[in-house]
Amino acid sequence: MKVIMQNDFSGIAGLAVTTMADPKASVLSVIVRNQFIPVLPYDWLTGEGALKAIRPVKLPMVIGYGFGGIVEQVGRLRDAQ
Numbered sequence: 215m216k217v218i219m220q221n222d223f224s225g226i227a228g229l230a231v232t233t234m235a236d237p238k239a240s241v242l243s244v245i246v247r248n249q250f251i252p253v254l255p256y257d258w259l260t261g262e263g264a265l266k267a268i269r270p271v272k273l274p275m276v277i278g279y280g281f282g283g284i285v286e287q288v289g290r291l292r293d294a295q
Contacts, residue, residue: 217276218251223263229277241291248283 215236222228239245257277259265 218253218278219274220261220271220277221274223261223266223273225258225262228261234276239287239289241289243287243289244285244292245287246281246283247286248278248281250282251278252280253277254280 215234216231217234219230219232220228221230237243237245256265256279260269260271261277
């Protein structure tokens with residue numbers, strides 16, 4: 215799967231599209247095939263390091279706080295409705 219990876223706190227220059235292994239479903243997870251992933255103010259403020267005091271992160275990390283897509287798989291301990 216393709217992801218937007220934040221490698222440092224240099225803002226948009228620190229972002230890179232990269233490929234990762236597909237996630238494995240667990241009993242509590244939901245697998246969503248994302249159609250839209252906006253870069254929200256929350257994402258770019260994190261990318262610039264402006265939220266370090268309230269949201270410490272370990273880099274590199276996948277960004278994308280918001281998304282929209284199609285549910286492909288639901289863990290057996292989740293409600294599918």
